[in-house]
Amino acid sequence: MENFEPVIVAFCCHYCAYTAADMAGSQRLTYPANVKIIRVPCSGKVDALHIVKAFEKGADGVYVAGCLEGDCHFKNGNVRAARRVESVRKYLEEIGLEGERLEMVTMSAGMGYRFAQVATEMTEKIRKMGPSPIHLALAGGASEARKAANI
Amino acid sequence: MEYIKPFKRILLVGCNECVTVCAAGGRKEVGLLASGLHMAVLKSGATIEIREHTLERQCDPEYVEELVPMIDGVEAVMSMACGCGVQEIARRFKNKPVFPALNTKFMGASERQGVWSERCQGCGDCLLGMTGGICPIARCAKQLMNGPCGGSTGGHCEIGEDTDCAWALIWERLKALGQIERYVEITPAKDWRPGGGSGPRKIIREDLAE
Amino acid sequence: MRTESKLEKVLAAGHLAVTSECGPPRGSMADKVIEKGKYLHGVVDAVNVTDNQTAMVRMSSFAASVLLKQQGHNPLLQMVTRDRNRLAMQADILGAYALGIDTMLCLSGDHTRFGDHPMAMNVHDIDSVQLIQMVKNMRDEGKFQGGAEIKNPPKMFIGAAANPFADPFELRVLRLAKKIAAGADFIQTQCIFNVDKFEQWMEGVRARGLHKQTYILAGVTPIKSVGAARYMKNKVPGMDVPQEIVDRMAAVPKEKQPEEGIAICIETIERLKKVEGVAGFHIMAIDWEEKVKEIVERAGLLPRPQV
Numbered sequence: 071m072e073n074f075e076p077v078i079v080a081f082c083c084h085y086c087a088y089t090a091a092d093m094a095g096s097q098r099l100t101y102p103a104n105v106k107i108i109r110v111p112c113s114g115k116v117d118a119l120h121i122v123k124a125f126e127k128g129a130d131g132v133y134v135a136g137c138l139e140g141d142c143h144f145k146n147g148n149v150r151a152a153r154r155v156e157s158v159r160k161y162l163e164e165i166g167l168e169g170e171r172l173e174m175v176t177m178s179a180g181m182g183y184r185f186a187q188v189a190t191e192m193t194e195k196i197r198k199m200g201p202s203p204i205h206l207a208l209a210g211g212a213s214e215a216r217k218a219a220n221i
Numbered sequence: 222m223e224y225i226k227p228f229k230r231i232l233l234v235g236c237n238e239c240v241t242v243c244a245a246g247g248r249k250e251v252g253l254l255a256s257g258l259h260m261a262v263l264k265s266g267a268t269i270e271i272r273e274h275t276l277e278r279q280c281d282p283e284y285v286e287e288l289v290p291m292i293d294g295v296e297a298v299m300s301m302a303c304g305c306g307v308q309e310i311a312r313r314f315k316n317k318p319v320f321p322a323l324n325t326k327f328m329g330a331s332e333r334q335g336v337w338s339e340r341c342q343g344c345g346d347c348l349l350g351m352t353g354g355i356c357p358i359a360r361c362a363k364q365l366m367n368g369p370c371g372g373s374t375g376g377h378c379e380i381g382e383d384t385d386c387a388w389a390l391i392w393e394r395l396k397a398l399g400q401i402e403r404y405v406e407i408t409p410a411k412d413w414r415p416g417g418g419s420g421p422r423k424i425i426r427e428d429l430a431e
Numbered sequence: 432m433r434t435e436s437k438l439e440k441v442l443a444a445g446h447l448a449v450t451s452e453c454g455p456p457r458g459s460m461a462d463k464v465i466e467k468g469k470y471l472h473g474v475v476d477a478v479n480v481t482d483n484q485t486a487m488v489r490m491s492s493f494a495a496s497v498l499l500k501q502q503g504h505n506p507l508l509q510m511v512t513r514d515r516n517r518l519a520m521q522a523d524i525l526g527a528y529a530l531g532i533d534t535m536l537c538l539s540g541d542h543t544r545f546g547d548h549p550m551a552m553n554v555h556d557i558d559s560v561q562l563i564q565m566v567k568n569m570r571d572e573g574k575f576q577g578g579a580e581i582k583n584p585p586k587m588f589i590g591a592a593a594n595p596f597a598d599p600f601e602l603r604v605l606r607l608a609k610k611i612a613a614g615a616d617f618i619q620t621q622c623i624f625n626v627d628k629f630e631q632w633m634e635g636v637r638a639r640g641l642h643k644q645t646y647i648l649a650g651v652t653p654i655k656s657v658g659a660a661r662y663m664k665n666k667v668p669g670m671d672v673p674q675e676i677v678d679r680m681a682a683v684p685k686e687k688q689p690e691e692g693i694a695i696c697i698e699t700i701e702r703l704k705k706v707e708g709v710a711g712f713h714i715m716a717i718d719w720e721e722k723v724k725e726i727v728e729r730a731g732l733l734p735r736p737q738v
Contacts, residue, residue: 362542362544362553363512363513363539363540363542363553363555363558364553364555364558365539365555365558365559366558366560366561367558367559367560367561367606367609367613368560368602368605368606368609369597369598369599369602369606370539370559370594370597370669371592371593371594371596371597371621371668371669372541372542372597372668372669373597373598373599373668373669374597374598374668374669375598376598376599379541379542379545379668379669380542380544381544386598388602389598389599392599392602393599401605404602404605404609405605405608405609405612407560407561407564407609407612407613408560408561409561409564410517410556410557410561410564410565410576411556411557411561413556
């Protein structure tokens with residue numbers, strides 16, 4: 071896969087990261103178009119299944135962006151999200167995907183700059199890691215995946 | 222993974238009863254496992270089609286019947302129910318390999334969200350009336366029926382700090398109930414026949430059985 | 432007299448009894464058993480032979496007891512309910528008695544988690560109280576646990592363990608009462624380091640008159656080093672080693688520590704002698720059998736009575 075452009079899915083809480091993304095836009099900050107934003111009412115709403123399905127459909131990286139600690143609109147949704155992300159990371163490892171492809175980040179609604187920075191960093195990190203083996207398998211069929219897996 | 226390696230099309234079956242409540246084999250876990258298995262197979266360079274279905278109850282033949290229209294299209298079945306469900310499917314579909322996707326561990330209760338502990342071993346001869354409602358068979362590491370061993374320390378079992386000493390709990394409870402004399406009575410050697418000692422157990426309700 | 436047991440005779444005659452123990456080897460070396468036994472000749476009235484102690488596989492208590500019996504000892508067969516069901520235990524009791532073993536100790540046993548086979552199933556078909564009851568019924572009623580009659584019933588002098596230091600403390604006297612009601616003729620206690628707490632327990636025992644219904648042998652252990660003292664204090668469930676003992680061991684140089692441990696052990700025996708209801712001593716010198724004689728002698732318990 072030459073000229074690899076990673077597909078990144080960002081689950082963004084309506085009360086913080088999603089607004090921060092808006093803020094980044096109005097501040098004319100640029101961030102990579104690789105990041106596909108999915109708005110959720112709270113980071114705690116993001117189920118393990120949502121994350122896993124994103125990878126299954128070919129995402130190379132996923133992050134869940136919730137409010138700063140103590141600032142969750144629903145009290146502790148962000149804390150739960152962080153725990154869930156931790157457990158999905160383990161699950162991904164079990165499947166054979168690198169856990170680092172999944173991250174939990176926090177920010178406030180006013181942090182447009184931080185939103186752009188996180189999006190850029192995540193895209194660069196995943197770009198360095200290369201495409202997820204699932205992305206490869208889906209794109210090039212089984213034969214290419216076999217090559218990637220060295221078998 | 223080893224189980225399903227030879228197959229291209231499998232059916233992953235969840236159960237809406239106990240395994241759903243304990244977040245081990247309900248619809249959501251079926252989705253997660255299907256997704257995970259799919260990815261793992263893709264990564265290995267192969268392909269697989271995983272169909273998902275969750276039954277109301279896998280331990281009742283009426284519900285298992287629901288799988289009939291799906292079964293022909295798949296080469297194997299993987300069940301996320303307890304061992305009872307796995308066996309019911311195997312009994313109904315004699316020509317399909319059926320694999321367990323769970324290790325069925327114990328009959329327990331929910332201590333708090335996400336934490337379950339063993340409470341009953343189905344010994345068939347309930348002692349709870351004598352022991353203040355706390356089961357020494359399921360909850361004492363040595364199944365002692367006549368009091369705590371010498372390893373009970375500060376309410377903990379000798380096997381570990383995160384395990385309560387069942388007899389310390391029983392004692393507190395008997396005291397609270399004013400039933401200390403219950404402790405002094407010797408519980409004689411247990412008859413294990415109802416507890417599986419005489420082979421597989423069966424219950425027949427004459428009024429219900431046809 | 433209920434049995435032919437030497438231990439029973441010593442106790443019935445009103446002497447302070449002395450027992451010690453011999454842990455069978457982790458291999459099939461008969462000579463090791465015999466060698467350990469040599470240190471105890473003429474020093475004790477009965478030798479406890481442990482049964483897969485700390486849940487580590489060792490030569491069976493039964494076989495090692497027979498080896499000791501052949502050397503003229505009075506073996507005290509320990510039996511745990513962890514490893515065998517009631518059929519196997521009754522079979523061993525018949526076999527042991529047929530080979531001249533007439534004294535035993537009924538235990539539940541350390542959990543397999545602590546041993547070298549943590550993956551093994553814990554049997555616990557019956558518990559220690561039920562084992563006592565079973566052995567008593569075999570002896571007094573001539574009946575197997577299942578109810579059938581025994582030809583030539585085994586006449587075992589039945590022992591049980593008591594741990595005055597485990598929790599809940601207030602239950603410990605009742606637990607002893609239960610073992611006595613089940614048929615325990617004698618009791619060997621957990622190692623006593625905290626004599627005050629033991630005295631407190633004995634007060635409860637005497638208040639119920641339990642010391643008159645059974646013989647209580649107080650357990651003592653010589654500590655080899657300050658490390659061993661700390662280990663027992665912190666790591667062994669149900670052990671009560673007061674800080675003063677650890678400090679006292681720590682206060683002497685390393686090479687003097689074994690001597691200090693023995694001195695503490697003898698002082699403990701002297702204190703325990705004054706406790707009403709103590710019928711003897713069980714000296715657990717783990718892998719230190721060669722020191723038992725010195726302890727017994729210095730505690731004024733030699734020569735052993737001939738009964």
